[in-house]
Amino acid sequence: RRHVAAFNLDLLELLLDSQFLLKLNAESGDGLRVNEGDGNLVLWDFHDLGFHTRSTEGRQANPVGSTFAYASVVSPLPAVRPPWPGTKIDLHKFFISDPISPFAKLLRERHSVRDFDDEHPITLAELAQFLDGAARVLSEWNSGAPFEGGPEITYSTRPYPSAGSAYELELYLAVSNCKELPRGLYHYDAGGHALVAIEVSALHLQALSAAAEFAMDAPGPPQVLITIAARFGRISWKYSSIAYSLILKDVGSMIQTFYLAATDMGLGGCAIGTSNIDLFSRMTGLEFHVEGPVGQFALGRGKKPEGPR
């Protein structure tokens, strides 16, 4: 039994040394209680970190995206689910708004644009209007944590919904072709409604745009490529088990907001399902598990369609 206990201690030490395990609130030599290791890693649930690194590019070598891995053994599901066999209540007769409302029209006009008019690129003024309408902080407020002794928490209000009002999503703009805005990477300061330039290598910037171009099978890079990054700790500090899934749902609501804002302004855009978390980390110096990409959106002035859509 003594051997087993010694082995368990050795194993524990090995796991601690290799940072598989972290000690929370360990006692230091001078009697202070301290955290050992990286507190930002402690905030991650195991399944969330595995999901994040395995569903993105950069930290793994498995194929990502449309590989049609089961095409030879399983048939594709139909586009529309076959109806249930129960009694049918036809809803067509309730359609009374003619013409349809401006909002319904906006929804119907929305579509993905992958081919941009580089002779007439999006302007800085349009980009400012897009960000103002879709993403800026409208107000800030504080509230106490809903448990005794909890800290005061700061919150903000923005044009799109966000789980727990966390607003953990940040926007990084890789600008390739925008009138009056030099090429480069910018962070959108949503509180100050300003763009802040981040110094990055031209090669990294090109790699980021080229990956987006490839993902859209587009004829050129997006005029502005928006990387949606998450400050993971902002949401995992509060939520257990569902933190990462909430972040992805927030990305969905933001993407639809972007599509509608772009359509409303006569601009074009397209969501992109992949991101390279390692490239972003190398460009920004941010550690991949602290703040990193969870979505992308290509934005610009779409080329006029040559024929009917």
Ligand SMILES: Cc1cc2nc3c(=O)[nH]c(=O)nc-3n(C[C@H](O)[C@H](O)[C@H](O)COP(=O)(O)O)c2cc1C
């Ligand atoms: C989460 C998400 C990820 C997407 N990823 C890609 C992508 O990587 N490449 C691409 O060309 N289109 C992408 N799209 C756009 C879809 O292909 C498009 O929305 C769909 O074909 C419907 O066409 P529509 O947007 O023109 O109505 C994505 C859309 C969503 C919502």
